[in-house]
Amino acid sequence: MVQCPSCARSQQPRLVCSQCGAPLAVDLDFFAALDLPRVLQTDNATLEANYYDLGRRIHPDRFATAPSEIRDASLRATALLTRAYRTLRDPVSRGLYWLELHDHKLAEDNKQVPPDLAELVFEVQEELSELRALRQHSSDEARQGLLKLRSRRANLQGLLDELYAELFQNFAAFDAGGGRDREQLFAELKTILSKIAYLKSLVRDVDNELR
Amino acid sequence: MAYSSKVIDHYTNPRNVGSFPKNEANVGTGVVGAPECGDVMKLQLKINPENGIIEDARFKTFGCGSAIASSSYVTELVKGKRIEEAIAIKNTSIVKELNLPPVKIHCSVLAEDAIKAAIADWRKRREQASAVVEKKAEEA
Missing domain, CATH: 1.10.287.110 (DnaJ domain)
Structure with a gap:
């Protein structure tokens, strides 16, 4: 009071x-x-x-x-x-706050980048650095690379959308209470939020190159 | 936020950046990430199986200047060290060397974790390799 x-x-x-x-x-x-x-x-x-x-x-x-x-x-x-x-x-910052509110730390026991996501990050970053090199000569190849990067960007957006859908499913499961183990839901939330963070940081680099 | 001159030096002139060829022997690879900021770091160590000494290192880091500088510095730091010495490297020595501000301490933690992950991967590969050798010996 x-x-x-x-x-x-x-x-x-x-x-x-x-x-x-x-x-x-x-x-x-x-x-x-x-x-x-x-x-x-x-x-x-x-x-x-x-x-x-x-x-x-x-x-x-x-x-x-x-x-x-x-x-x-x-x-x-x-x-x-x-x-x-x-x-x-914002759903992502809301999810992060939810972890904080329940004494869960995003980075705790959570240093491993999911292997398929890590592979994607290195693959796209490789494409980015190739494209940067090509663009110094403004060649046809650079134009091709840029087109490829645009479709890559759309692809990444699709992945990001899927992760947001997973995030909202996790939110719904939390709100429904009972049934599923809450600790498991927290672990799942951490995984989803981490994947979103890695993907967003990759998208940021891609967008910088497209700008 | 102002970066220290050492961070800027490593960032603008990173040491040992890149990867080893795919099938290079005796290489351990550690991939770690900081989910708070989305940084991803890959560290590769080439370790002599005879004496356990780290002979060479490569890194690729996608993230902020401090994360790049931390991994670049670490590749220099581990070269010539024995596995046990490398595992014992604490993030605090990275913070000290690079003068990292409190908000960037997690970048140094990431570099420390990358060393441990790379060594763990190297050990796992060796075990797998020796298991294959044993199996072949049994078959023969």
């Missing part, structure tokens, strides 16, 4: 006092900060609506002349709200 410094009402911690609407300087997890249920299948419309609604109510401009304690609470609550929103609106 926390006490509102404005009206002294004691209440469950939230970013806004349920009685007088003053901002509260409280430590909340990102789901609680946004007034969302602690589930992975976030409803984006509610996420957006709560973010804008809460943001308006605790906005520092509204408390510019308030006592310093309340002004400070408004700044802190706004900072927390913004971080929560940025983290939860």
Whole structure:
């Protein structure tokens, strides 16, 4: 329970006092900060609506002349709200936050790049370095290589889309609760998020070359 | 973030970059990754089976400057060392040499893991090879 410094009402911690609407300087997890249920299948419309609604109510401009304690609470609550929103609106950062929230570390026991993915990374990087060499002479071969890289890019996007689909399946399994072993779901989540990270970093290099 | 001059040196002028030919004997390959940032590092060590000394090393790293510098530095560091000495290399000595900032410490951990993975792979290959030899001897 926390006490509102404005009206002294004691209440469950939230970013806004349920009685007088003053901002509260409280430590909340990102789901609680946004007034969302602690589930992975976030409803984006509610996420957006709560973010804008809460943001308006605790906005520092509204408390510019308030006592310093309340002004400070408004700044802190706004900072927390913004971080929560940025983290939860993206499924990958939401998944990473989920691990953090449950004391699971992404990198722990997780240094092995899945062999097929490692092979893909080295293959595409090899193509990239060949293409860079060819482009110094702006030859026909370089044009060919560029075309090949474009189709490669589409291919990688397909893989990335598949991984996102796996991620959402994992989210759904978490939210369904029961049934499957949660530890197994955490391990699976770590694997999916790692694959996405390796693939995204490869896609970034490809996009740099296509630009 | 500013890179130290040693990181920049290794990054702009990486040592021992590349791979050994596919069927080169006595080579162990370690591929490790940092899932936080998506960096992938491949380290290959050529180890003399007679005396266990690392004779040569190659690396390919796709990632930030610190990851490239860490692996480049490691290839220089392990050459001439015995397996046991190489396994004992700690990431902290990489951090110290390259002056890595706290946010880049995981790059040095990656390089340390790559050494261990490459040596483990070399050992596995040797065991497999000797198993084949034994099997052939039995058959003969």
